Amino acid sequence: MMGNRFLVIAITTYRNFSTKTGTKTKKWFGNRYRKKAIEKELVEGRTSIKWTDQQKQVISAVSMGRSVFITGSAGTGKTALIEHLIKTLGQKRYEPSNVFVTAATGVAACAISGQTLHSFSGIKHMKADRELLLQSVLSNKQACRRWKKAKALVIDEISMVSAKMFEDLEYIARVIRDVDEVWGGIQLVVGGDFFQLPPIIRPPDPLGKEFAFEADCWNSSFDLQVEQTQIFRQSDLQLIKILQGIRRGEIDPSDLECLEEVCCSKTKPDDSVVQLFPRIEDVATVNEERMEKLNNEIVVYTAVDSGIDKWKRQLDKGIAPDEIGLCEKARVMLIKNVKTWRGLVNGATGTILGFVEPEERDVTDICKDGLLPLVKFDSGQTMVVEPETWEVREGDVVRASRKQIPLILAWSLSIHKCQGMTLDRLHTDLSRAFGYGMVYVALSRVRSFEGLHLSGFDSSKVQAHPKVLKFYKNFVSEQYKEIEDDCSGKAHHISRGNT
Numbered sequence: 001m002m003g004n005r006f007l008v009i010a011i012t013t014y015r016n017f018s019t020k021t022g023t024k025t026k027k028w029f030g031n032r033y034r035k036k037a038i039e040k041e042l043v044e045g046r047t048s049i050k051w052t053d054q055q056k057q058v059i060s061a062v063s064m065g066r067s068v069f070i071t072g073s074a075g076t077g078k079t080a081l082i083e084h085l086i087k088t089l090g091q092k093r094y095e096p097s098n099v100f101v102t103a104a105t106g107v108a109a110c111a112i113s114g115q116t117l118h119s120f121s122g123i124k125h126m127k128a129d130r131e132l133l134l135q136s137v138l139s140n141k142q143a144c145r146r147w148k149k150a151k152a153l154v155i156d157e158i159s160m161v162s163a164k165m166f167e168d169l170e171y172i173a174r175v176i177r178d179v180d181e182v183w184g185g186i187q188l189v190v191g192g193d194f195f196q197l198p199p200i201i202r203p204p205d206p207l208g209k210e211f212a213f214e215a216d217c218w219n220s221s222f223d224l225q226v227e228q229t230q231i232f233r234q235s236d237l238q239l240i241k242i243l244q245g246i247r248r249g250e251i252d253p254s255d256l257e258c259l260e261e262v263c264c265s266k267t268k269p270d271d272s273v274v275q276l277f278p279r280i281e282d283v284a285t286v287n288e289e290r291m292e293k294l295n296n297e298i299v300v301y302t303a304v305d306s307g308i309d310k311w312k313r314q315l316d317k318g319i320a321p322d323e324i325g326l327c328e329k330a331r332v333m334l335i336k337n338v339k340t341w342r343g344l345v346n347g348a349t350g351t352i353l354g355f356v357e358p359e360e361r362d363v364t365d366i367c368k369d370g371l372l373p374l375v376k377f378d379s380g381q382t383m384v385v386e387p388e389t390w391e392v393r394e395g396d397v398v399r400a401s402r403k404q405i406p407l408i409l410a411w412s413l414s415i416h417k418c419q420g421m422t423l424d425r426l427h428t429d430l431s432r433a434f435g436y437g438m439v440y441v442a443l444s445r446v447r448s449f450e451g452l453h454l455s456g457f458d459s460s461k462v463q464a465h466p467k468v469l470k471f472y473k474n475f476v477s478e479q480y481k482e483i484e485d486d487c488s489g490k491a492h493h494i495s496r497g498n499t
């Protein structure tokens with residue numbers, strides 16, 4: 001009680017002596033900083049996940065050097081599992097410098113402290129034919145060194161990698177490493193859900209191939225292809241059923257009715273709810289309008305980047321902005337796991353109460369006012385948000401890093417940017433939705449019906465790509481076959497080369 005009153009007084013004090021007067025708030029949050037060491041200990045104890053049998057199956061296969069493809073619906077813990085596998089590979093099986101962590105996009109790569117698949121591979125123009133690509137990689141010493149050094153290659157968000165790229169990289173790996181095995185003998189750990197956002201292919205592939213699973217070498221690349229089936233993000237069975245239908249491009253009339261009744265008919269949500277848009281222009285407009293409407297003093301945070309220029313460029317593709325202006329009452333979202341055990345994770349939203357001058361550290365490198373935002377998160381927690389670091393790694397070597405406040409404006413986000421996130425509440429206007437998987441990615445971010453506000457919903461935009469449907473139809477039957485095989489005492493995996 002006393003503590004809360006103190007906080008209110010402190011915030012009021014801050015408001016009275018805001019940056020407008022140049023007077024800085026004094027050290028009233030210092031004791032929180034001293035607790036850091038104790039808190040760190042707690043994180044390590046409390047963030048460990050109790051893996052399911054399906055997840056354990058993958059962990060054990062990867063520990064034995066098997067190449068795996070991990071798929072499953074949104075929220076089945078694919079990325080959480082991949083993060084654990086990266087540590088396992090680097091600590092138990094190889095040296096960290098032999099494990100290369102990549103993802104199809106900059107945002108996804110930054111989320112797992114990796115690099116884009118393009119930057120790892122040294123490939124610049126995917127349109128070029130295979131021999132030209134090989135020549136360009138051979139002329140890039142650093143890229144050749146990476147290919148030769150790699151013992152394990154992790155690729156997250158594989159749905160956005162094209163068949164051509166997957167095939168070309170497999171070929172390049174074999175030739176550069178001079179090992180006549182699939183991927184030149186590199187152990188692969190690949191994750192993603194092909195029902196989510198697809199690759200962008202321009203111009204169209206002459207053979208009509210799009211998805212990585214259409215690559216000739218797809219099946220021979222993996223010892224084990226596993227579909228994770230336990231969904232952690234949502235617990236409401238009806239919502240899970242609806243999302244499963246949308247994932248497969250079908251929506252049962254009764255589910256559509258339920259969705260319209262529960263999510264479309266709600267009164268317009270207040271400004272605290274994140275708005276997801278298919279198009280980036282709509283995102284920027286909403287965030288700018290809301291900031292202007294507040295008309296509060298803006299505190300600017302400018303990222304401090306270090307490393308080599310060409311690596312630093314990847315930081316711009318990540319989620320942490322190079323510059324961001326924040327103000328009191330702005331809606332913000334955490335873009336990094338900060339205090340997982342307190343629910344302050346990537347995607348947590350809140351409102352800025354004010355700004356404080358930290359007692360024990362100088363933050364004038366990223367903010368000339370030397371202030372940190374005090375955020376009240378929607379979960380009820382209030383916290384001074386401290387700067388965080390994002391790294392671009394090549395194996396275990398940090399090539400570039402960005403120090404920035406781990407917040408972005410969160411009145412609005414693009415659906416592309418939120419792939420991989422979990423959100424408590426969202427409003428999505430899907431009237432301008434396009435392409436396969438977009439409706440599913442938007443709706444599957446949320447944990448519950450209560451948190452979902454929907455407008456512009458058009459059931460004809462609920463579409464799954466026919467090739468993806470076919471892939472999973474066969475995939476599921478393959479898994480069933482595996483289970484049957486298991487009952488007869490055979491190994492539970494798809495052997496390399498099995499098609």
Ligand SMILES: Nc1ncnc2c1ncn2[C@@H]1O[C@H](COP(=O)(O)OP(=O)(O)OP(=O)(O)O)[C@@H](O)[C@H]1O
Pocket residue numbers: 049050051052055072073074075076077078079080081193232233419420421422
């Ligand atoms: N075994 C587990 N027990 C409890 N929670 C888990 C488990 N595995 C993963 N989770 C949690 O499930 C949530 C969703 O995980 P994650 O974001 O990795 O899913 P995902 O399959 O990668 O989703 P998306 O496809 O949307 O990116 C996270 O909060 C994660 O910590």
